[in-house]
Amino acid sequence: MEEVAVTMxxxxxxxxxxxxxxxIGGVRACFGGRWLCGLCSEAVKYEAGKSSPRSVEEAVRAHMTFCRMLKRRGPAERVAEGMCQMLRRRASSSSTS
Ligand SMILES: [Zn+2]
Incomplete structure (x- = not known):
């Protein structure tokens, strides 16, 4: 089967x-019909997999709020930067415990 790439x-x-x-179908199935980029998917999966369990829906909403906050401060590149920083911080804090 031919795979057609689409820009989302x-x-x-x-x-x-x-x-x-x-x-795309896999991502949508994961996040309640929403399309999220790779970075956001990672962040949401991280949120949803934390020790205090959250539903994926809740994690998606929390992450969208976080992105909106970052977007107010700057362009998309800054959003990605902010997310990377957040994931790095979380990764390093969980490894020290
Ligand atoms: Zn995204």
């Missing part, structure tokens, strides 16, 4: 990514 823009941070239909 993230419903949370607005970043654009080229993806195949199969991948």
């Amino acid at each position: 823009s993230c419903e949370s941070c607005g970043m654009e990514e080229e993806c195949t239909g199969k991948y």
Whole structure:
């Protein structure tokens, strides 16, 4: 089967990514029909997998709020930067415990 790449823009941070239909379907199934970019997916999965369990829906909403906050401060590149920082911080704090 031929895989056609489509450009999707993230419903949370607005970043654009080229993806195949199969991948898009998988992401949508994960996040209640929403399309999220790779970075946001990671962040949401992290949120949803924390020790105090949250539903994916809740984690998506929390993350979208976080992205909106970052977007008010600057362009999409800054959003990605902010998310990377957040993930790095969390990764380093969990490894020290
Ligand atoms: Zn995103």
